[in-house]
Amino acid sequence: MAKKKIATVWLGGCSGCHMSLLDIDERILEVAKLADIVKSPVVDAKDFEEADVVLIEGAVANEEHVEEIQHLRKKAKVLVAFGDCAVSGNVTAIRNAVTKEQALERSYIDVESNVEGFTPKDPEVSKLIDRVEPLHRHVKVDFYLPGCPPSADTIFYVLNELLHDRMPVLDEDKVKMG
Numbered sequence: 651m652a653k654k655k656i657a658t659v660w661l662g663g664c665s666g667c668h669m670s671l672l673d674i675d676e677r678i679l680e681v682a683k684l685a686d687i688v689k690s691p692v693v694d695a696k697d698f699e700e701a702d703v704v705l706i707e708g709a710v711a712n713e714e715h716v717e718e719i720q721h722l723r724k725k726a727k728v729l730v731a732f733g734d735c736a737v738s739g740n741v742t743a744i745r746n747a748v749t750k751e752q753a754l755e756r757s758y759i760d761v762e763s764n765v766e767g768f769t770p771k772d773p774e775v776s777k778l779i780d781r782v783e784p785l786h787r788h789v790k791v792d793f794y795l796p797g798c799p800p801s802a803d804t805i806f807y808v809l810n811e812l813l814h815d816r817m818p819v820l821d822e823d824k825v826k827m828g
């Protein structure tokens with residue numbers, strides 16, 4: 651069987667889902683037999699032409715995320731909403747309780763660490779979209795992998811199934827938190 655390609659991407663999340671991915675430990679060797687990782691924050695691989703499986707952690711929270719998710723959708727054969735923030739907004743969507751202007755003010759202006767007068771208008775600050783949204787509000791999602799974070803066992807099971815061209819089935823036993 652020809653080796654497949656996996657990409658993992660981190661949008662509006664805390665990186666906890668990627669930490670759980672690393673917890674699959676030595677089973678990564680089984681994954682490596684089946685697939686190359688062509689992009690991921692946990693390896694030195696930055697871009698790719700296409701991938702069989704793309705795991706996306708985090709919600710869509712700013713304009714960069716909107717562009718990236720659409721770009722990734724074009725390259726992904728199977729796009730996975732990886733973790734509860736990607737599936738439903740979850741923790742990232744707590745920001746929806748206030749306006750984006752209020753969130754920016756609290757994050758960049760109304761903080762003791764703002765000693766250099768940094769403002770939300772600086773070009774380094776990505777423009778927030780009005781509301782944090784789960785992935786499926788922007789692109790078609792092929793598989794939902796819930797959990798905050800999903801457990802390493804669940805992640806390995808899902809990856810292994812997808813890399814064997816099988817659609818995973820998540821029963822209650824498999825959907826355990828990490």
Ligand code: SF4
Nearest residue numbers: 663664666733734735
């Ligand atoms: Fe972090 Fe949980 Fe969101 Fe994953 S689902 S990015 S662990 S808050």
